[in-house]
Amino acid sequence: MTEMAGRDMVIEALKREGVDLIFGFPGGAIIDVYDALEKDGTIKHVLVRHEQGAAHAADGYARATGRIGVCLVTSGPGATNTVTGIATASMDSVPILVFTGQVPTGLIGNDAFQEVDIVGITRPCTKHNYLVKDVKDLPRVLKEAFYIARSGRPGPVLVDLPKDVQNSMGDFEYPEKIRLRSYNPVIRPNAKQIERAFELIERARRPIIYAGGGIIISGAHEELRALAEALDSPVTMTLMGLGGFPGTHELSLGMLGMHGTYAANMAMANSDLIIAAGARFDDRVTGKIEDFVPKAKIIHLDIDPTSIQKNVRVDIPIVGDCRMALKALLDMVRDSGRPAEAWAEQHQEWLQQIETWKARHPLRYKEEPGVIKPQYVIERLYEMTKGRAIITTEVGQNQMWTAQFYKFDEPRTFLTSGGLGTMGYGFPAAIGAQMAFPDKLVIDVAGDGSIQMNIQEMATAMEQHLPIKIVILNNQFLGMVRQWQELFYNRRYVATKFEMTPDFVKLAEAYGARGFRATRPEEVNEVLKKGLETEGLVVMEFAIAPEEGVFPMVPAGKATTEMLLV
Amino acid sequence: MKHTLSVLVENTPGALSRITGLFSGRGFNIESLCVAATLDPTLSHLTLVTNGDRPIIEQIIKQLRRLIDVYKVVDVSEGEFVEREMALIKVRAEDETRAEVLRTCDIFRCKIVDVSPKTYTVEVTGPESKLNAVIELLCPLGIKEISRTGTIAMAREKKTALGRS
Numbered sequence: 001m002t003e004m005a006g007r008d009m010v011i012e013a014l015k016r017e018g019v020d021l022i023f024g025f026p027g028g029a030i031i032d033v034y035d036a037l038e039k040d041g042t043i044k045h046v047l048v049r050h051e052q053g054a055a056h057a058a059d060g061y062a063r064a065t066g067r068i069g070v071c072l073v074t075s076g077p078g079a080t081n082t083v084t085g086i087a088t089a090s091m092d093s094v095p096i097l098v099f100t101g102q103v104p105t106g107l108i109g110n111d112a113f114q115e116v117d118i119v120g121i122t123r124p125c126t127k128h129n130y131l132v133k134d135v136k137d138l139p140r141v142l143k144e145a146f147y148i149a150r151s152g153r154p155g156p157v158l159v160d161l162p163k164d165v166q167n168s169m170g171d172f173e174y175p176e177k178i179r180l181r182s183y184n185p186v187i188r189p190n191a192k193q194i195e196r197a198f199e200l201i202e203r204a205r206r207p208i209i210y211a212g213g214g215i216i217i218s219g220a221h222e223e224l225r226a227l228a229e230a231l232d233s234p235v236t237m238t239l240m241g242l243g244g245f246p247g248t249h250e251l252s253l254g255m256l257g258m259h260g261t262y263a264a265n266m267a268m269a270n271s272d273l274i275i276a277a278g279a280r281f282d283d284r285v286t287g288k289i290e291d292f293v294p295k296a297k298i299i300h301l302d303i304d305p306t307s308i309q310k311n312v313r314v315d316i317p318i319v320g321d322c323r324m325a326l327k328a329l330l331d332m333v334r335d336s337g338r339p340a341e342a343w344a345e346q347h348q349e350w351l352q353q354i355e356t357w358k359a360r361h362p363l364r365y366k367e368e369p370g371v372i373k374p375q376y377v378i379e380r381l382y383e384m385t386k387g388r389a390i391i392t393t394e395v396g397q398n399q400m401w402t403a404q405f406y407k408f409d410e411p412r413t414f415l416t417s418g419g420l421g422t423m424g425y426g427f428p429a430a431i432g433a434q435m436a437f438p439d440k441l442v443i444d445v446a447g448d449g450s451i452q453m454n455i456q457e458m459a460t461a462m463e464q465h466l467p468i469k470i471v472i473l474n475n476q477f478l479g480m481v482r483q484w485q486e487l488f489y490n491r492r493y494v495a496t497k498f499e500m501t502p503d504f505v506k507l508a509e510a511y512g513a514r515g516f517r518a519t520r521p522e523e524v525n526e527v528l529k530k531g532l533e534t535e536g537l538v539v540m541e542f543a544i545a546p547e548e549g550v551f552p553m554v555p556a557g558k559a560t561t562e563m564l565l566v
Numbered sequence: 567m568k569h570t571l572s573v574l575v576e577n578t579p580g581a582l583s584r585i586t587g588l589f590s591g592r593g594f595n596i597e598s599l600c601v602a603a604t605l606d607p608t609l610s611h612l613t614l615v616t617n618g619d620r621p622i623i624e625q626i627i628k629q630l631r632r633l634i635d636v637y638k639v640v641d642v643s644e645g646e647f648v649e650r651e652m653a654l655i656k657v658r659a660e661d662e663t664r665a666e667v668l669r670t671c672d673i674f675r676c677k678i679v680d681v682s683p684k685t686y687t688v689e690v691t692g693p694e695s696k697l698n699a700v701i702e703l704l705c706p707l708g709i710k711e712i713s714r715t716g717t718i719a720m721a722r723e724k725k726t727a728l729g730r731s
Contacts, residue, residue, distance in 0.1 A: 128634040181637060182636055305628045309624060
């Protein structure tokens, strides 16, 4: 047991948990932890330009690596600026740890300078949070914070550190292991339920695997692929599930839901068995809930019991780790001794039906002479990067076009804010991913609206010499809202047209980065080529067709079979 | 349908706020809420009356269990259970009604815990339905103030020895 100050305990815990990189922004109430960080000298700190950027960067780091992302900010506005980032991580089950400074315990509740009840504010959007009032509790709280953030269904944890606690001396005994009587996530799936699920699978003629972000979080992509191939069953993915099953695989139907493929939505609607794995039947997936999958039985694998039976009735709920559950199902399929041909034959008619849907309405767009189509930019980006880049997106049309036209074969290569839908997520997330993988190609696909929400982080990227490539699809609109106004509000474009947009090429240059612009289709290849080949931070701006829409589209509140097509 | 949940939570600051925040944030109802210490000083016991159909109650229970500070959740209204609530009722007791108040109290086995020239304060204990009945009867006499505790509840012990499990 060693005696040390609270500020040093924080650093020591980070080291013991294997953290070698954090994102943050200092201030008066956290200055002591910063001082301890510098004295220790083994943890790399990335200074962002806005605390929201720190939270998203920690999140991007976590999604790209599967490790925990950590950020460090001060009290008051420093803390509140992280809230969007925390809620983003919470909705998408991303393990991040946020340390906030706080005014000294004696001043709490006095409306002191830069005081805010951040624990109260973040209670509904963290997995758990702590206000540490006594340095005696700090080692235990630090251990619990890491454990809770990473285990079960992962999520953000916030630890609020009053200034006097940072500077109080205490005994530091860091628990190696921890058991919490009130928190025991179920990891191992129930064997009986697996058997029941297999019985349904054996009988199904039109099965479909509906795979979500849980596949990626639990590292179940190999098990998923093996199961799909063993059963000869088609697979569709949620936005969060992209990369969990190879997008180029012949059994892949691509994404489902509001902007999903025709084949995926038709297959769901006509299926007789849905195997939902690490997905939560979100309203963007189900459409009008009364008309969702009328003919299907549902097997639902999820580590979070609250996700099961929340939106739809489930026949076989299986609570547990997605990877273990899929592995158990796969073992049953293999042990059944049923030959591969038998499965193939059982699903042959179904797969043929799906092929006709695929052929009838593939993902497509209309080419127009002289106009850059955003889908074309993404297609070319996919081909030039051979699908090997880590892609982050902002939110809106840019995100949906990327999800549709970039084929993700590997998990943790597509980082996007699915649940909360946070504009301004993509660029700081790219910073987190590039810090984790300095040698990989990291690209943020953005719109002219969303890139401006955290554009200040270009300074961070330059300071850290990060060679991130930013693709801006510039339509001078807040495109997704404009699309809704066009379709459902009689083309009344309220507050969605930008009368003024900065010159993104000059802006890039102002930050010391490079900028390229394409305004005609024949320039797209050249700009992409130059942009990807140029070292360092690069902005590639494409002046796209201003009123291009994302299709297919299921209007909000409609059944998923009622798709608007190109 | 009305459900009575018995919840054990870690006795930490903020635990109650997590629970009430969960209800308001997800649009669930709280009809009554009662919190007190247990024999174990590190745990608090909370009795919560809520309503909703089966899927809603299932979701409420799961969401409660998901909270890191929640140790145990039991829907005591699933089986046989005893519920009690207490109320203090300050009722007008003028010359013409004093006897009537006392009679009512007698019938319901209430206790008079405070007396003034113009009022009685009545203590009544029982299931919610009994409290409502007393209040209804005393209302015409003139109730000045009511304070109710909210329901506490406990599952009945299984009568396995008698073969009636």
